[in-house]
Amino acid sequence: MSVPVEPPSQGMTALRLHRQLAAIWATGPGVQRLAAVNHTVLGMRMMITSFVFFAIAGILGMLTRVQLASPRSTFMDAETYNQVFTMHGSMMLFLFAIPMVESFAVYLTPKILGTRDFAFPRLTAYGYWCYLFGGTILTVALIMHVAPNSGWFMYTPLSSNVYTPGINADVWLLGVTFVEISALSLAIEIVVSILKMRAPGMSLDRMPIFAWYILVTAMMMLVAFPPLILGSMMLEVERAFGLPFFDPRRGGDPLLWQHLFWLFGHPDVYIIFLPMAGVLSTMIPVFARRPLVGYRTIVIAIIALAFLSFGIWVHHMFTVGIPHLALAFFSAGSASSATSGVPIVSSAFFRMLTMRLLAASKSASTNDRRRASSPTSASSCSAGTASMTRPIFAASRPVSESPESSRRFAHWGPT
C-alpha cells in the first residue's frame, strides 16, 4: 500500500510498460478477436450476450402470457407450453440476470480499482465462453423442441429419468452448470482483483462503494453456486447411472434437491440485487454532487445482508411440512434480513435522493453550501467533463477532511 515516490522518468517508464503489456494483452485484429482477454471487450460482449438471451426469454414470457390469456385455445400444446415457461424462467435467471450483473462487474471493476485489467485475464475469457456455451446448449435445445420442461426449479422426482425420460432435464443440468462454472470463475476473478489489485492508496475503506457491492456479491457467489453445481451433478448422476440421491423408493429424498437448490436460489436473489443497488449508490451521489452518506453503514449492511441471505433459504420451502419452530425461525430471519439490510441501504438511497434535490435547488442551506465547497464535492462536480471512473471514485469515498488522505489521493485522483 506504499505510494511510490515519483521519479522524473515515471511517465516514460509507464508508457513503455503500457506498450509492452498491450503487445501481450491487447485484442488482435480479425479472427484473433476470438482470443480477446481484455475485461472491457469481454464485459461488453457479455452485456450484449446477456441482453440477447433477455430478448429470447422475453419472447418466451410473452408466448406464455398469450397461452394464459386464452386458456382453452390450442395456441401451444401442453408439452410446448411446459418447455416455454420453464425456459423463460431458466433463461431470465441463469442466462440474463446473473450474467448481466456480472457483465457490469467485469466491465467496471478494473476501471474503478484503477488497474489495467483483472488478475487473471484469461479466466475472464474462460468465464465468458463457458457462459456462451451453456446458453447455446439451452437455446439449441429450445429450437429442437427438447428443452427442459420440469419448471425452472427442476424439482425431483419430476425431473428424474422416470418422469422426464428424454434429454430435456439433462440439457438443463449441463447448460446451467456451464453457466454456473462461468459465474464461479468470474467471482474468483473479482474477489482476487478487488483484494489484490487496487490502485496505490486505495485501502478497502476508501474503495468506491460499487466495488464493495461487487466484492460482497462475488463472495456470495463463491458460496452459493457450489450447492447448485453439486445438486446438478447428483441429479445427472442419478439420471444417467441410477444412483438414488433423490429417489424416495430407494432411500433418497426429493427434499434434498430443494434444499440444495434454494441454498443457491435465495442468496441468488441478493446476488442479482446487490450489484444493481451498487449502481444506484454510485450514480446518485455523482449526480447529486455530494459524497455518499453512510458509507460504513452501507458496507456493514451489505455484509450483514450477505450472511442473512444464506440463513433463510427455507422460506422457499414453507409448504413442504417443516415444523412450526423452523417456520418461525426462518420467517423471523427473513424479516430481520429485511430489517437490518435493505432499509439501511434504501434509507441511504433516500438520503442521497434528498441531497440530490437539495443540490439542484438554489435555496440550499448554509450547511449544504459549506459541504459544496469541500474538496470532495467540488471534485465530483466535474462529472460532466472528466472521464467516468474518476468522479465515481471521488464522489463515493467517505468524506475525509484530513490533509493526509487528500495528499495520498492527489497523485491519481481528480484534481
Next chain:
Amino acid sequence: MSDRSTHHSAFLHVVLQAGSIAALSGCAGPLSTLSPSGPAAASIAGLWWVMLAGAAVLFALVLTLFFLVIRRPGWGSGVSPVRWVVLGGLVLPAVVLIPLICYALYAGERLLPLPGQTPPRIEAIAQQWSWTFRYPDAGGLETKGVLLLPAGTPVDIVVTSKDVVHAFWIPRLAGKIDAVPGHQTRLRVQADQPGRYDGLCNQFCGIGHAGMHFAVIVKSPEHYSAALKEAAANGKNGEVKK
C-alpha cells in the same frame, strides 16, 4: 356466423372480466383466498389484509417524503445523516416488521395441527394427475377426485404422493401443503358452511398439472356419512361426482 358470435361473446367476456377485476370483485371466485370459508383461510386472509394495509401506509409514507422533498427543497437537510439512517433504516422497519412478525407467528401457531387434539383424519394421495381420498374413520372408504368434509369440524388431511411432488390446496378453506413422495404432511382443515368448494394441485407436476383439480363437498355432520358412502360407491362405478 356462429364463429363471429362466439368471437363476439368471448370479447364481451374479456371486457366484463377486466371490468370485474378492476372492481376487485374478481376476488370472489371459487379459488379465491380472499373469500375464506374456514378459520385457517380466514386467518390467512386477515394476515393478507393487514399486510396490504401496512404496505399501503408505507407506500404513502414514501410518496409523501418524496413529494415533500420535491415541493420543499431543503426540507431534509435539517435532519442529520445519522438520524436518517437510524430512523429510516432501523426504527421504521422495526416498528413495522416486529408487530407484523408477531401477528404472523400467532396466526401460524393457531393454524397448526397440534398433537394434543386428535380430529378425524382423511388421507389425500396425489398421483399424476388425480387425487384419491381415503377415510380411515369411515372404514377405509375411498373417493377419487372428490373430497367430502363434515361442516364445522376440524379435520386433519394427511397428504402424500405416489410419484412426484404435488401440493394440496383448497384456497377457501386453508393454506397449502406439499405432497412429497416418501413424506407425510399434515394440514388441518375446517369448513364453516356446507357447500361445494374447489381444490387443486399447486405445485407444477408435469403435463397434466393444470387439470389436477378436485371437488370439495362439505356436508352437515348428520348427512355426512350417508353422502360419503354414496360418493365412495359412485367412485367405484367409475363416476366421479362433480
